[in-house]
Amino acid sequence: xxxxxxxxxxxRTRIKRLHQRAHYDRExxxxxxxxxxxxxxxxxxxxxxxxxxxxxxxKDDRVYWHGSSASKMxxxxxxxxxxxxxxxxxxxxxxxxxxxxxxxNYRTVMAYGNAELVSDPEAKLTALxxxxxxxxxxxxxxxxxPSPQELKATTVVSLKLEEVAAKVRDGGANDExxxxxxxxxAGVVPTTTVLGAxxxxxxxxxxxxxxxxxxxxxxx
Amino acid sequence: xxxxxxxxxxxRTRIKRLHQRAHYDRExxxxxxxxxxxxxxxxxxxxxxxxxxxxxxxKDDRVYWHGSSASKMxxxxxxxxxxxxxxxxxxxxxxxxxxxxxxxNYRTVMAYGNAELVSDPEAKLTALxxxxxxxxxxxxxxxxxPSPQELKATTVVSLKLEEVAAKVRDGGANDExxxxxxxxxAGVVPTTTVLGAxxxxxxxxxxxxxxxxxxxxxxx
Numbered sequence: 311x312x313x314x315x316x317x318x319x320x321x322r323t324r325i326k327r328l329h330q331r332a333h334y335d336r337e338x339x340x341x342x343x344x345x346x347x348x349x350x351x352x353x354x355x356x357x358x359x360x361x362x363x364x365x366x367x368x369k370d371d372r373v374y375w376h377g378s379s380a381s382k383m384x385x386x387x388x389x390x391x392x393x394x395x396x397x398x399x400x401x402x403x404x405x406x407x408x409x410x411x412x413x414x415n416y417r418t419v420m421a422y423g424n425a426e427l428v429s430d431p432e433a434k435l436t437a438l439x440x441x442x443x444x445x446x447x448x449x450x451x452x453x454x455x456p457s458p459q460e461l462k463a464t465t466v467v468s469l470k471l472e473e474v475a476a477k478v479r480d481g482g483a484n485d486e487x488x489x490x491x492x493x494x495x496a497g498v499v500p501t502t503t504v505l506g507a508x509x510x511x512x513x514x515x516x517x518x519x520x521x522x523x524x525x526x527x528x529x530x
Numbered sequence: 531x532x533x534x535x536x537x538x539x540x541x542r543t544r545i546k547r548l549h550q551r552a553h554y555d556r557e558x559x560x561x562x563x564x565x566x567x568x569x570x571x572x573x574x575x576x577x578x579x580x581x582x583x584x585x586x587x588x589k590d591d592r593v594y595w596h597g598s599s600a601s602k603m604x605x606x607x608x609x610x611x612x613x614x615x616x617x618x619x620x621x622x623x624x625x626x627x628x629x630x631x632x633x634x635n636y637r638t639v640m641a642y643g644n645a646e647l648v649s650d651p652e653a654k655l656t657a658l659x660x661x662x663x664x665x666x667x668x669x670x671x672x673x674x675x676p677s678p679q680e681l682k683a684t685t686v687v688s689l690k691l692e693e694v695a696a697k698v699r700d701g702g703a704n705d706e707x708x709x710x711x712x713x714x715x716a717g718v719v720p721t722t723t724v725l726g727a728x729x730x731x732x733x734x735x736x737x738x739x740x741x742x743x744x745x746x747x748x749x750x
Contacts (some may be wrong), residue, residue: 322578322580326602327598327600327601342555347620348618348620348634350570350572350581350583350616350618351581352570352572352579352580352581352614353579354574354577354579357574357612358542358612358614358615358642359572359573359579359580359612359613359614360542360572360573360579361570361571361581361614361615363570363616363618363636365634365639370600373620374632378547378582379625380547381547382546383628384576392577392578392579393579394572394578394579394580394581395581396570396581396582396583398568398570398583400567400568400723402726403665404749405665405666405669405744406673407673407674408673408676408680409658409659409670409673409676410676410677410680410683410684412662412665412673414568414585416583418583418725420581422578432616432706439629441629442632445623445625445632446623446625449625450629452625452714453628453629453714454627454709454712455630456628456629456630456712457630460630461630463630464625479537482729482731482732482733483731485731485733486726489674490733490735491735492674492735493735493738494630494672494673494674494738495672495730495734495738495739495740495741496731496733496734497728497729497731497734497740498728498729498731499725499726499728499729499744499747500725500726500727500729501723501724501725501726502700502723502724502726503721503722503723503724504622504721504722504723504724505624505719505720505721506720506721506722507718507720508717508718508719509702509717509718509720510715510716510717511702511703511705511717511718512702513702513705513710513716514715514716514717515710515711515712515713518713518714518715519715520717521715522713524625524719525721527623
């Protein structure tokens with residue numbers, strides 16, 4: 311992580327408290343985005359905030375997500391409203407000698423802006439291919455290509471990464487100096503997301519092996 | 531999971547598409563909330579949606595979260611605005627024979643309502659104890675108790691679970707019948723969050739063992 315500022319902080323993205331955890335450089339932002347698979351998109355309808363967890367992927371300085379064209383979220387986001395985009399990866403429980411200094415290790419990215427509909431059919435198809443390439447590199451050419459009806463039923467939206475910041479907490483507990491002598495254990499319990507062994511679909515055609523490219527899945 | 535309706539769906543919580551994934555019973559909602567540790571809280575300031583990932587805990591039909599009294603989120607939420615509260619646990623990547631039917635297995639809870647400040651000092655202290663009991667059962671009595679200053683610097687807010695629904699996807703890929711004959715592997719790659727071995731704090735006093743109660747940490 312560097313002190314480079316590729317994304318100048320705004321009133322919304324400037325991290326005021328614990329500012330040593332803030333990062334505004336492209337390398338840190340991209341690394342966190344490329345480690346995650348699930349984002350939380352925030353939007354407002356009639357004054358009520360909504361938060362939808364969904365899969366996302368990044369290309370250059372843009373993140374994308376998709377879903378059913380019939381979904382309330384995507385029908386709304388297709389109109390280009392303000393959104394917030396959050397990715398949060400938990401790395402560990404930080405157990406201090408006091409509850410007050412107990413914490414969580416994490417990597418987050420928060421971005422703000424207006425959602426943009428990916429309406430051009432070729433751009434939409436490329437985006438869906440990019441998504442599969444993110445999940446299982448090399449799997450796309452094996453799949454049945456999307457039909458025109460499937461493409462129509464799928465909405466893809468994107469957000470340009472302009473107003474964006476990363477926030478990272480790592481390391482051990484930061485107790486008060488006078489508490490270090492207490493007879494209390496302090497430290498970190500790491501948390502990691504792991505992949506299990508692939509499970510064949512019940513209706514899998516006989517003789518089809520688990521593809522090698524599932525080993526290329528990476529996240530967390 | 532049952533078909534019981536403990537939380538009658540509202541316009542916001544009724545799941546319209548894929549409604550077989552929806553659950554409005556207390557048992558399912560509580561089980562998901564008790565498995566997660568991180569929620570995403572959505573709120574609106576000056577028309578801009580914000581989403582903050584943070585640790586939460588549940589007691590009866592209420593969820594709680596906390597943070598620095600100086601944080602923008604908690605200063606705002608202390609005024610009792612509308613919020614959305616989302617917990618999302620990813621259980622696997624669902625790889626179908628088409629991109630269109632590829633999906634994610636997940637358990638989510640979404641709740642809506644007005645945030646409520648926990649202002650009574652005793653209630654706040656109890657809530658913080660409940661939080662630690664959620665993270666590491668039995669650890670609270672070992673810790674240095676919060677000082678009046680620490681309590682003042684900590685804001686706790688809660689949300690009553692009234693307008694709430696769970697949504698769960700599990701099982702394999704649901705391809706089109708005509709695609710089952712394709713020579714494409716389909717199935718699920720499970721994802722799980724696991725705990726690593728505890729790491730002693732660098733400044734840990736000599737001779738303090740890793741406490742047994744760390745084995746009681748459970749989530750995911």
